[in-house]
Amino acid sequence: MKRLTLDDIFAEDDELGLLPDSASSMQHGQSTRRTGLDLLEQVSRFYEDHDRLPDAQAEDHDEMCLAAAWYRAAPAPSPAMKEADRLGLLARSTRPSSSLPDWRNDQAFMNAPQSLEDIFSDDDDLEMDTSIFSLRHSSPAAERAVPEHQANITPCANFQDYAALFEAVQQEISSGIRKAKRVRKNQILEPAEGDFFIRNGLIAYVAEKYEKTYRHGDREHRLRIVFSNGTESDPLMSSFRKSLTEDKTARFISRIGLGPLAGSETVTNATGTIYVARSLSEVPAIRNLRRRLHKIGVTSGDVRRRVADARNDPTFLMAPVEIVATHTLVNLSYRKVEDCLHRFFAPSRAILHVRDRMGKLIYPKEWFLLPVELVSQAADLIQKGTLHLYEYAPHQQTISRKNTSQ
Template sequence: MSRPSLEDIFAEDDEFGLLDVKPRAGRGGPSQDRGVAALLEVTAFHERHSRLPDPDAMDHDEMRLGAIWDTVKSTPTDQMRAMDRLDLLTQNAATTPRSWQDDPIDADIPDSLDAIFAEDDLDVDASLVSLTHTTPSAERHIPDHRADVVPCQDFEQFRERFETVQRGLEAGERKASPVRKWSVIEPIEGDFFIRNGLLAMIAEKSEMTARGGTRDHRLRVIFSNGTESDPLMSSFRKSLNDDKTARTVQKVGLGPLDPEWESDQLELSGTIYVARSRSENPEIKGQRMILHKIGVTSQDVSRRVADAKNDPTFLLAPVEIVATYRLQNLSRSKVESLLHRFFAAALPGRLFVTDRFGKKVHPKEWFYILPEHVGQAAQLIKEGRLHKYRYDVEKQKIILKPKAI
């Protein structure tokens, strides 16, 4: 016997009244109670948030209530109007005040800091939003002086030294020791290294300066292929550490007491230069015409002073070269020491500059003298008579010592 279908079942007599189901009446009575119930919920929501529920809200309960309210408010009943004590039926989400807890509207979000500080109700001190004692990023990315490798114009005076060291390495008279990782190397003039497969000689080590809060020197490095560079000592040290093939070439002799140990020391000719500061510092600018720096270098003078504005030795400002005097067959370091000691009485007592770390630096190469005074002293050095004279600060003249008369 086949089973009856649903149509057969509903077609039979319902003697027990099982299919006689009446709709269940709501607690509020008629159908408009749904609108009243929604009004009561929206009224409670408005009292908590001071706004109508948003049908597009991320919160599920608010989204549900907002969707129901959008439906029932379009056909309000008299009972709903009578119970609308907050006039919610006349409001919409666009005119309802927003709570501080609500997410901001995209149009209200500022596009930049300038838009924020441009608000009329903000009174912000300009010092709080302006950077001081910092170098603009554009200047930081374009250095005034780079230690590029350039042709060495006076390489011929170094060629014999390179050939001698090369022969010593090949004969085993000199040894090349690997540079230990992170080793602190303090090169001096005349030292030889192997870097990137080339012999490198320290031809000049300039006066001490301060970079990044630490002491440093500018070097002149000559390479065996006829080129040169002038890196900071810290940069040269780093380049040796980064080169896995870097070597330190040992000196000739058994140690510092051996006379041959100093055979690599350089006795180079060079140029005496007199520099005048172009600093805008009022204290320096006011005495610009009498305050001069005395330096001696074996390289091109313009290259030596190219990074002056970043170098405390040059008062952290550009300089102009007002005089140069060529040395012939004289030790650069000895001449520089002689000149500084000769004009020591003209050293300014309070001259200092403050670096970007707030540290005071007192340069020792600036003197209250005129360029012609340096020229006179340089001539006396060539003649071997500087020891017979002294610099008189009061008269601002180089005068003969009484004992030398």
């Protein structure tokens, strides 16, 4: 692209009259005369349209530029401009005095401090609205996503049932029958009922791997861990797994043969609880079914602790629950009892869905549309070992003995 020279620049029309008259005339006299006549014509048309001359302080940019050019050219018009001035605008065009206020007369400038002492002694502008320090649209961090149920370590009420197991495992480690293998960081562990671990210097026995729950949208097991010092805890399996991989002294105690040394069924008088819960959710679809909709679950711990965090658990429909019935089990596998009850009442299973705290859609399978009395009847039959002799009629909502004569 060709670069412009000074001659090219001065050859262009000075539409706004920015070039000095002498310089323009010296280089392009005819062009200057033509520009002055054009300017006069523009101002004349403006005067005819608005009945006034253009204002140099106008908000309109075009009017402001026209006025700037006019008041620059009007004091020294060319002969051609005087001859063409049909409205006599040159005679009444005097450069207006600046109407802009002088900043030195501004009140803020007049009150400006004159020294550092004036600045530090003036506290009139230091007052502020203290409401900006109050949180109005967010909850305190201590109240955010804090579960009501935490896997705390508590005394084991029936530790006498497990004491012999810990003694036997200790002897088998000493004799070499069992090996204590180091748990590597990031190792994938799948604790099973009857497994032994060493955590924080204590032997930890997985007494139960029972009721499933949800965490971050994924199906999760809860464990019952009994420790060799007479305490127990009920963490989620993922939490227990993490505690092992983060403990540099953690060890997995090898199994004997094809399976665990002892499952929960072999522990004398091991007890569990069947519980029936009613949802207190205010969701209309659930609230309308409140009298007939029940959750059937089994836990080996305190039922109140199991349901304490119901409002954060999709298994409980993300809402508090009311326990309407409980039934104690003796010498039975908790996991098998729960599966048995769910299969027995499967024709009355409620099709529900709820979104967890991560927004994932969950379909809990532990809720049934039936009277609570039927669960109590089935629990008694399970304890007697005779549930297999009965059948459930969902339409009649009854449990009756099977007809074996056919």
